[in-house]
Amino acid sequence: DGGITQSPKYLFRKEGQNVTLSCEQNLNHDAMYWYRQDPGQGLRLIYYSQIVNDFQKGDIAEGYSVSREKKESFPLTVTSAQKNPTAFYLCASSMSRAGAWETQYFGPGTRLLVL
Amino acid sequence: AQSVAQPEDQVNVAEGNPLTVKCTYSVSGNPYLFWYVQYPNRGLQFLLKYITGDNLVKGSYGFEAEFNKSQTSFHLKKPSALVSDSALYFCAVRRYNNNDMRFGAGTRLTVKP
Numbered sequence: 001d002g003g004i005t006q007s008p009k010y011l012f013r014k015e016g017q018n019v020t021l022s023c024e025q026n027l028n029h030d031a032m033y034w035y036r037q038d039p040g041q042g043l044r045l046i047y048y049s050q051i052v053n054d055f056q057k058g059d060i061a062e063g064y065s066v067s068r069e070k071k072e073s074f075p076l077t078v079t080s081a082q083k084n085p086t087a088f089y090l091c092a093s094s095m096s097r098a099g100a101w102e103t104q105y106f107g108p109g110t111r112l113l114v115l
Numbered sequence: 116a117q118s119v120a121q122p123e124d125q126v127n128v129a130e131g132n133p134l135t136v137k138c139t140y141s142v143s144g145n146p147y148l149f150w151y152v153q154y155p156n157r158g159l160q161f162l163l164k165y166i167t168g169d170n171l172v173k174g175s176y177g178f179e180a181e182f183n184k185s186q187t188s189f190h191l192k193k194p195s196a197l198v199s200d201s202a203l204y205f206c207a208v209r210r211y212n213n214n215d216m217r218f219g220a221g222t223r224l225t226v227k228p
Binding site: 004006031040041043044045050058088090092100101103104106107108111 | 124147151158159164205209210213214218219220221
């Protein structure tokens with residue numbers, strides 16, 4: 001988990017509310033990722049960013065939004081359009097935007113629950 | 116598109132016995148293969164990866180994995196299991212020149228004293 005921080009550890013969302021999950025890294029990595037983890041389904045990619053001010057949709061981007069204004073930060077907003085947001089959210093980063101062999105390093109995760 | 120299968124949801128072994136966690140993959144071209152471990156309510160920790168070269172890859176905490184191209188497998192192994200190895204293990208694959216990493220559904224390893 002070292003070098004990547006996620007906050008908060010637990011987050012509660014009310015109906016119709018947008019919530020933002022924080023992800024910060026001090027590894028000087030170019031690429032950052034957001035994954036959603038549900039029991040028995042492994043990890044699914046929500047969004048990724050290979051460089052500042054650029055990001056791409058993953059497999060399950062609907063109901064989520066991101067920004068990448070700084071190299072070290074990649075916040076994820078879960079919007080009211082996401083009807084089933086309860087999950088464990090993991091942020092990751094890797095050194096290079098071009099290298100498929102690069103290891104992704106993960107933060108400790110944020111558990112989102114719906115009230 | 117690439118994909119990964121972990122055929123066993125659960126693996127149980129006795130402490131001190133060898134362990135194997137299975138992974139098979141499907142990808143066009145050369146694969147990059149990864150193993151991660153997850154402890155409860157924590158992020159994923161990197162164990163090892165195969166890029167090219169020697170088919171036997173050694174990683175953290177005494178784990179190793181063998182790449183078998185003909186069987187499209189990348190099984191994780193450890194000669195002597197510890198109770199502290201009990202966790203959720205994920206295999207993942209990436210294709211050359213593709214930023215899309217695909218994870219398996221995970222295998223829960225339980226090591227009993």
